[in-house]
Amino acid sequence: xxxxxxxxxxxxxxxxxxxxxxxxxxxxxxxxxxxxxxxxxxxxxxxxxxxxxxxxxxxxxxxxxxxxxxxxxxxxxxxxxxxxxxxxxxxxxxxxxxxxxxxxxxxxxxxxxxxxxxxxxxxxxxxxxxxxxxxxxxxxxxxxxxxxxxxxxxxxxxxxxxxxxxxxxxxxxxxxxxxxxxxxxxxxxxxxxxxxxxxxxxxxxxxxxxxxxxxxxxxxxxxxxxxxxxxxxxxxxxxxxxxxxxxxxxxxxx
Ligand SMILES: C[S@@+](CC[C@H](N)C(=O)[O-])C[C@H]1O[C@@H](n2cnc3c(N)ncnc32)[C@H](O)[C@@H]1O
Numbered sequence: 001x002x003x004x005x006x007x008x009x010x011x012x013x014x015x016x017x018x019x020x021x022x023x024x025x026x027x028x029x030x031x032x033x034x035x036x037x038x039x040x041x042x043x044x045x046x047x048x049x050x051x052x053x054x055x056x057x058x059x060x061x062x063x064x065x066x067x068x069x070x071x072x073x074x075x076x077x078x079x080x081x082x083x084x085x086x087x088x089x090x091x092x093x094x095x096x097x098x099x100x101x102x103x104x105x106x107x108x109x110x111x112x113x114x115x116x117x118x119x120x121x122x123x124x125x126x127x128x129x130x131x132x133x134x135x136x137x138x139x140x141x142x143x144x145x146x147x148x149x150x151x152x153x154x155x156x157x158x159x160x161x162x163x164x165x166x167x168x169x170x171x172x173x174x175x176x177x178x179x180x181x182x183x184x185x186x187x188x189x190x191x192x193x194x195x196x197x198x199x200x201x202x203x204x205x206x207x208x209x210x211x212x213x214x215x216x217x218x219x220x221x222x223x224x225x226x227x228x229x230x231x232x233x234x235x236x237x238x239x240x241x242x243x244x245x246x247x248x249x250x251x252x253x254x
Contacts (some may be wrong), residue, residue: 001069001079001100003093005086005112006034010196011041011115018082021110025080027072032059033084033222035197062092066099073105080094084222086114090140090165116163119195119224123202123234133161133230141167141174141225156181161228168221172211178227179207188232189213193223204234 002021007013015023022028022041030039031054039048041143051060051068060068065187072079087109088092100107116138120127137155140148141164155162156178167174179185185208193201204211213219224232 001073001081001105001107002110003081003083003087003096003107004110005114005139006030006082006084008040008085008115008118008120008196009035009038009112009194011035011037013118013196014038014041014060015110015112017110018112021080022082023049024078026078027226028080028082029065029069029072030082031084034082038082046089055095062095062160066096069096069100070105072102073100073103083112084115086112088090089116089138111182115165115195115222115224116226118190120163122195122200123190123192125190125226125230125234127163127226127230129230129233132159133228134159135163136163138163138165139167141170146170147173147177152177156183159229161226161230164225164227166221167225167234168219168223171214171225174225175207175210183207183227187227188229190226190231190234191219192226193219194232195224202234204231 004018004021006018019041021131023043025042025046027047027049028042029049031053032050042048048173051065051067069079069081081096083091083093085091093109097107097109116127128134137160139150139155139162143149147170185206187207189205189207189210191203191213203213203217
């Protein structure tokens with residue numbers, strides 16, 4: 001089994017290894033976040049299994065996905081477990097790796113471009129920036145029982161960039177908590193919805209205006225929220241459209 005990161009959506013952000021494995025796989029077990037353009041690169045005879053949703057119901061439970069991977073590998077199939085972004089960044093790739101290893105199944109993990117680096121690059125936010133941001137933390141906005149168990153006072157430290165995943169719904173609570181812990185209400189924030197896809201949208205605010213921004217613009221997942229002074233460097237959508245990174249390679253290099 002290959003556990004492979006598909007990147008944030010743009011098929012050009014797949015690694016060459018992911019692309020090769022995608023073409024060679026007999027069975028592809030993928031998440032909802034993996035887009036149609038990426039899946040279109042698979043061999044036409046490959047069987048695609050979407051574990052992000054099933055007819056009339058919710059997605060598969062993690063234990064069911066683990067069992068499915070073990071079952072398919074046991075049949076001697078070349079199995080590709082394709083996950084959005086990087087499999088080891090809020091992707092539960094570690095749980096799948098453990099389950100497969102326990103069964104003695106050979107596994108290789110292939111990294112992918114995670115949402116934070118893709119979103120930041122696309123809008124011109126350096127996640128670290130000399131003098132402005134000397135640390136970056138990838139944070140989930142969503143814990144098993146609501147608020148994630150985090151050391152909020154450390155996260156609220158200056159010259160520190162936070163890249164918040166799965167945080168749209170809890171953004172008002174996260175912003176309030178960071179302000180309570182001492183982060184300036186005027187700290188810059190950027191929200192990047194559907195980074196690296198044609199539907200990408202970038203919005204900017206300050207921490208105390210994040211809740212209103214999300215509400216007023218109807219921000220929906222998947223979106224990445226960047227908190228920290230570097231977020232002020234985000235190009236707005238009009239400027240981002242001119243950035244070489246968002247144009248096809250041929251056009252950018254001509
Ligand atoms: C379950 S996590 C998976 C993260 C993934 N493994 C990665 O490395 O990017 C899902 C969250 O990732 C973020 N995300 C994934 N793809 C994104 C995209 N194209 N644009 C913005 N955020 C994205 C969102 O915060 C979303 O709620």
